[in-house]
Amino acid sequence: MSLAPLPASRPRSTFISIWFALDAILALFPPIYWALGRPTPIVFGLPCSIVYYGALGLFIVASLLAAYWDDERRGAFAAG
Numbered sequence: 470m471s472l473a474p475l476p477a478s479r480p481r482s483t484f485i486s487i488w489f490a491l492d493a494i495l496a497l498f499p500p501i502y503w504a505l506g507r508p509t510p511i512v513f514g515l516p517c518s519i520v521y522y523g524a525l526g527l528f529i530v531a532s533l534l535a536a537y538w539d540d541e542r543r544g545a546f547a548a549g
Contacts, residue, residue: 482539488532495525 512520540546 481536481543485532485536485539488535492529492532496529 511517
């Protein structure tokens with residue numbers, strides 16, 4: 470059984486690649502979190518850190534879904 474990647478009909482969207490890079494910067498660059506990490510609540514009484522990581526999680530999930538749909542449109546999952 471071979472696990473070779475399926476050939477895509479066209480390259481990945483540049484927008485998706487930039488989105489992934491932005492995901493990594495926002496998730497791995499602590500000064501952004503520290504700048505927003507005030508102890509005072511901002512949304513529905515939640516601390517800034519909870520709002521930051523919740524929004525970041527949604528942003529990353531949205532990028533993964535967009536990449537999946539882009540791969541599907543490019544024919545990366547077509548059998549044969």
